[in-house]
Amino acid sequence: MSEEQLKQHRDAIDSIDARVLELLNDRARHARTIGEIKGGGVVYRPEREAQVLARIKSLNAGPLSDETVAKLFREIMSACLALERPLTIAFLGPEGTFSQAAATKHFGHAAATQACISIDEAFRCVEAGAADYVVAPVENSTEGAVGRTLDLMVNTPLHICGEVVLRIHHHLLRKGEHKDGIKRVYSHAQSLGQCHEWLNRNLPAEVERVSVASNAEAARLASLDPSAAAIAGDAAAEKFGLTKLAQNIEDEPNNTTRFLVLGREETAASGHDRTSLVISAPNRPGALHALVEPLARHHVSMTKFESRPSRTGLWEYLFFVDVEGHASEPRLQGALDELRRDAAFVKVLGSYPQAVL
Numbered sequence: 001m002s003e004e005q006l007k008q009h010r011d012a013i014d015s016i017d018a019r020v021l022e023l024l025n026d027r028a029r030h031a032r033t034i035g036e037i038k039g040g041g042v043v044y045r046p047e048r049e050a051q052v053l054a055r056i057k058s059l060n061a062g063p064l065s066d067e068t069v070a071k072l073f074r075e076i077m078s079a080c081l082a083l084e085r086p087l088t089i090a091f092l093g094p095e096g097t098f099s100q101a102a103a104t105k106h107f108g109h110a111a112a113t114q115a116c117i118s119i120d121e122a123f124r125c126v127e128a129g130a131a132d133y134v135v136a137p138v139e140n141s142t143e144g145a146v147g148r149t150l151d152l153m154v155n156t157p158l159h160i161c162g163e164v165v166l167r168i169h170h171h172l173l174r175k176g177e178h179k180d181g182i183k184r185v186y187s188h189a190q191s192l193g194q195c196h197e198w199l200n201r202n203l204p205a206e207v208e209r210v211s212v213a214s215n216a217e218a219a220r221l222a223s224l225d226p227s228a229a230a231i232a233g234d235a236a237a238e239k240f241g242l243t244k245l246a247q248n249i250e251d252e253p254n255n256t257t258r259f260l261v262l263g264r265e266e267t268a269a270s271g272h273d274r275t276s277l278v279i280s281a282p283n284r285p286g287a288l289h290a291l292v293e294p295l296a297r298h299h300v301s302m303t304k305f306e307s308r309p310s311r312t313g314l315w316e317y318l319f320f321v322d323v324e325g326h327a328s329e330p331r332l333q334g335a336l337d338e339l340r341r342d343a344a345f346v347k348v349l350g351s352y353p354q355a356v357l
C-alpha cells in the first residue's frame with residue numbers, strides 16, 4: 001500500500017473520530033438529562049442496559065464482532081451513567097480477584113470497586129448503603145455452588161438485579177522464574193479444586209496446598225514468600241508482579257463462574273429475564289414433586305435446581321431454583337401463587353436480565 005493510500009484512510013479515520021466524539025458527547029448529554037429527570041433517585045437501570053446491549057448486538061453488521069461492539073457499548077454506558085452519579089460496587093477483595101473482574105465486566109470501568117474482606121462484608125456494605133451493588137460468585141462449572149453466597153441470600157433484604165458469567169483461567173504464579181523449591185501453593189479452596197488434577201500431575205505430592213480467603217490474597221502471600229507459589233488469574237499476577245510458571249491450568253477447558261449482582265431495588269422486566277427463588281418443602285413424601293409441578297404446569301422452564309442444608313440444625317433443605325422469565329409475568333405469577341400456598345417457605349430473590357455480555 002502506498003503512503004498516499006495510507007494517508008487517505010488515516011484522514012478518513014480522523015474525520016470519523018471527530019464525528020464519533022461528537023455523538024458520544026451528545027449521548028452523554030442525554031444521559032445527564034435523564035439523571036436530572038430521575039431527580040436524585042436510582043440511576044442504574046439494569047433492564048434498560050440489557051436492552052441497549054441486546055439491541056446493539058442485533059443491529060451490528062460487522063466487521064466488528066457482536067461481542068466486541070457490546071463490550072464497547074458497555075464502556076460507553078458506564079461513562080454516561082457516571083455523569084448521572086458514579087456507582088460503587090462491593091466485591092470479595094483484595095484487588096485483583098475474579099469478583100472484581102466480574103464487577104468491571106458488568107458495570108464497566110467508570111464504576112468504582114470497593115474491596116471487602118468477605119462476601120458477608122460485601123453484602124453488609126450494600127445493605128448499610130455504603131456501596132450501591134454487590135457482585136458475589138454463586139456457582140462454578142467445575143466446583144459447583146458457592147455455599148456462603150446462597151446462605152446470605154436467604155436472609156438479605158437485597159434483590160438480585162443481574163448476573164455475570166466469567167471464563168476463569170488459572171495460572172501457577174511465583175515471584176521469579178524458578179520452578180524448583182516450591183514448598184506450598186496458596187489459593188482459594190474453589191480454585192485448588194478447579195486445578196486438582198493438574199496439581200496432582202505436575203507438582204510433587206509433598207507440596208502443601210493451603211486454602212486462603214481469595215486468589216488475590218494467595219498471590220499477595222506468594223509475592224512475600226520465596227518458597228511459595230499461588231494459583232490465581234491474570235489480574236492478581238499483574239497486581240503482585242508474579243511470573244506465570246504455567247498458564248491455564250484449570251482442569252476443565254470451559255471453567256466458568258457465574259456471579260450475581262444484588263442491590264437495594266427490584267428490577268423491571270427487560271423481556272429476557274431470569275428469576276431466582278429459594279423454597280423449602282415440608283418433610284413428607286412427594287413434597288419436592290409438589291414444589292416443581294406448578295412450574296411445569298404454568299410452562300415455566302427451570303434453569304437451575306440446587307439443594308442446601310437449611311442451617312436450622314434439623315436435617316432440612318432449602319432449594320435454590322432459577323426459572324426463565326420475570327416475576328411480573330402472568331405465567332410466573334400463577335406458579336408463584338401456588339408455590340406460596342403449598343411450600344413451607346418461598347422467597348423471590350430477584351428477577352433480573354439474563355447476562356448479555
Ligand SMILES: C=C(O[C@@H]1C=C(C(=O)O)C=C[C@H]1O)C(=O)O
Pocket residue numbers: 030031034043044045046048049052076077078080081084
Ligand atoms: C441513561 C440512563 O441511565 C443509565 C445509563 C444508561 C445508558 O447510558 O444507556 C442506561 C441505563 C441506566 O443505567 C437511562 O436510564 O436510560
